[in-house]
Amino acid sequence: ETYEQHVISFEEKATNLRKARRLYNLLMMKRKESLEQGIKSFQAICAQLEKMKKTNKAMGIAGGTTCAVGGVAAVVGIALAPVTMGTSLIVTAVGAGVAASAGGFGAHAFKTNKKMVNRSTVEELVNNYKSNVVDMEHCLAFIFTLMKELQRYKISQFYGAHPDAVRMAELSQNVFKNNMNTDGGISLFHLSGMTSEILLKAFSSQIDLYFTEKKGQKLKKSDKSKFLGAVNNLTKNLQAELDYLINMWETLC
Template sequence: MNLKKSLRLFNLLMMKRSELLRDHISEFKSISDAMDKALKKKKTIQVAGGTTGAVGGVTAVVGLALAPVTFGASLIATAVGAGMVASAGGVSAHVAKTNKKIITRDGIERQINDYIDKVKDIEHCLNFILSAMNEMRRYDMARLQRAGAQPDSLKIAHLTHSVFNNMDNVRRNSVTQAGGMSSERLLQGFAKELDYYFKERDEPKLKKSRKSRFSGRVRLLAENLHDELNNLNHMWELFN
């Protein structure tokens, strides 16, 4: 009966939170995508700005060298050169401004905590269900029938055998032995790494030299969480 109640609770939690968890994962992915896009754009502009600045500088030097001969034309060349340098600097400044979509430590921690709050009850519930089912597998169906077990109990026992027959062996062992709280552990591990990527608490911006690594780490987290959510949905299907 306790197992039956747990199955109902798991079903209710998945109905309420499955899509919310998927939205959180999408948010993690969008953070990584935005960072990759900003880093790529910045790199492109730096290359373009450097080229433009070099061309502008050459134009200015040539203009000054020709000044005694063709005063008017050389001033135009000098002005064009200076303009190109200024425009390159302006573009770089503009990119720096657009990249100020700052990802803060507080925002990331909020995402982590929100996800844990939504997923931990589901994973703990699944852990209890699988542990109870693992215990029930010791009882033979025919023996339960002879002992006069209630129809509901027989139904749960039949479901237990069906679920374990359809579960992947590796996943089954890892869930029943490791506690079945994979997403929670993934997020807690990620939270411990934030000191490596962010500056001090009173300056919660990302360290410039580690932005690219952080983007990759967030993407990996999103992929792992996606796999765990798929597993929860797979178990939900098996239970139903």
């Protein structure tokens, strides 16, 4: 590979990173408020369940860890998966130069009746949150992948490269330097780009445990405390992931 070809390869990766970074910025600007509202809706469900718990002294002991193990296990199981799911979507967006609006990715407004704790309300909230967060996490994972590739180049060698490409390479170095974990790199969970998605799927897979068979809408009395624990655990984890997405948004600016 000649020096010129090396520079072209370097600049192409840097250009894709710049476009993916712009896409992530657009997605975050369009969806941040909806995701925050989604978290508030989950919190409202928890608050309603707490009220139900206090007014029903016959309720069983609280199950704060229910569903937590399943969620963690699911995330660990996906940690080593390659960054493939959703990458084609991001590549397409990047290849198109990133549209002026991110509306095509399906932003949704959350409509949750705080007084209703039934299956349809919970499932709608989960699906809406997932539709808003999945592309963002995949986009960030794609950004990390490009940054890792740029790490292989020595910036000092590219005296003839475009200044923007050099800036992207320097940004990559700074992001990885300032976001190291105990393994010496960015979390594999975030590299997979599916952390919130896996948490939501794990939660959804256990919804049947908490609702009655009759149309599956009403919570089983014996499982209200356990469901409260599951929703509370999910809410805290989603909030932590949203905080991470926002932090990376600010870091990438």
